[in-house]
Amino acid sequence: SWTMQSFAEMVIKGIRDQVGDDRVICALSGGVDSSVVAVLLHRAIGRQLYCIFVNNGLLRKGEAEEVRRVFADHFDINLVYVDASEEFLSRLKGVTDPEQKRKIIGNLFIEIFEREARKITGVKYLAQGTLYPDVIESVSFKGPSATIKTHHNVGGLPDRMSLQLIEPLRELFKDEVRSLGRQLGLPERIIMRHPFPGPGLAIRIIGEVTAEKLSILREADAIVMEEMEASGWYDKVWQAFAVLLPVRSVGVMGDERTYEQVIALRVVESVDAMTADWARLPYDLLARLSNRIINEVKGVNRVVFDISSKPPSTIEWE
Numbered sequence: 637s638w639t640m641q642s643f644a645e646m647v648i649k650g651i652r653d654q655v656g657d658d659r660v661i662c663a664l665s666g667g668v669d670s671s672v673v674a675v676l677l678h679r680a681i682g683r684q685l686y687c688i689f690v691n692n693g694l695l696r697k698g699e700a701e702e703v704r705r706v707f708a709d710h711f712d713i714n715l716v717y718v719d720a721s722e723e724f725l726s727r728l729k730g731v732t733d734p735e736q737k738r739k740i741i742g743n744l745f746i747e748i749f750e751r752e753a754r755k756i757t758g759v760k761y762l763a764q765g766t767l768y769p770d771v772i773e774s775v776s777f778k779g780p781s782a783t784i785k786t787h788h789n790v791g792g793l794p795d796r797m798s799l800q801l802i803e804p805l806r807e808l809f810k811d812e813v814r815s816l817g818r819q820l821g822l823p824e825r826i827i828m829r830h831p832f833p834g835p836g837l838a839i840r841i842i843g844e845v846t847a848e849k850l851s852i853l854r855e856a857d858a859i860v861m862e863e864m865e866a867s868g869w870y871d872k873v874w875q876a877f878a879v880l881l882p883v884r885s886v887g888v889m890g891d892e893r894t895y896e897q898v899i900a901l902r903v904v905e906s907v908d909a910m911t912a913d914w915a916r917l918p919y920d921l922l923a924r925l926s927n928r929i930i931n932e933v934k935g936v937n938r939v940v941f942d943i944s945s946k947p948p949s950t951i952e953w954e
């Protein structure tokens with residue numbers, strides 16, 4: 637739209653004037669906010685921007701490749717890609733407590749981001765995708781998501797590395813960020829992407845995270861994504877995902893008895909994630925999801941559908 641176009645032009649000019657010849661870093665997650673920040677900054681200062689993408693090994697299927705394809709190949713952004721999968725997995729060994737998982741993942745992310753950022757010389761600014769609701773929340777009250785936000789942002793980093801913050805989305809709501817993203821030519825897949833938690837698949841594997849469980853969950857989750865998109869339901873819901881339960885149940889395959897794991901489907905409608913209701917998916921979609929997951933994902937012989945609302949349940953299981 638015209639207003640978004642002039643807003644974008646104004647912000648781009650502002651960034652250009654502010655940054656001059658200096659360098660800017662940002663953390664790219666592949667989510668809407670950090671993607672819009674990256675493309676906006678790239679428009680303003682081109683190769684003076686360095687985006688750091690940390691693959692924590694807890695991402696969805698194909699996610700890391702997609703980020704590289706879109707940002708490095710298509711937009712020609714300086715992208716520092718770090719595969720830290722092994723590091724994350726080894727630190728998570730034996731850990732079952734959800735908050736402990738979050739802490740470990742958040743801290744290791746900052747550690748790795750800082751390590752990579754220090755390799756880039758002459759950096760003066762850190763760009764972040766802080767939105768207006770984040771600004772309000774951090775000054776007015778600390779709700780349940782106060783602890784959540786620290787993982788996504790690179791909390792504490794600007795001070796530690798004596799960087800100045802650039803937060804071009806500070807005045808925008810989510811829907812405005814989306815139209816800005818469209819204005820900047822970001823693919824619709826990224827614009828409409830469901831929220832995905834910083835700790836990723838680790839908090840969707842109940843109990844200990846292992847390479848094997850990650851691979852089971854990643855395959856199941858990919859089927860959920862495919863079927864949600866194919867049926868047109870993806871854009872109608874707030875979030876849709878699979879959870880791997882620490883339970884085995886008995887099944888039968890041919891004339892063999894099986895004793896395998898359970899996938900729970902979590903699909904919710906929401907406007908702000910503070911409250912949510914389970915989505916009334918059509919039975920035939922549920923049937924397709926269940927059949928495909930059980931037939932295609934080795935190690936799973938049962939699928940259940942989560943019919944809990946928030947509150948009192950949360951959207952995530954951990």
Ligand code: XMP
Binds near residue numbers: 784831909952953
């Ligand atoms: P809950 O489970 O609290 O989730 O109902 C509300 C929203 O927040 C997301 N979420 C997280 N996001 N780090 C994040 O970046 C986290 O640790 C985290 N935990 C929950 C969740 O996906 C939902 O959109």
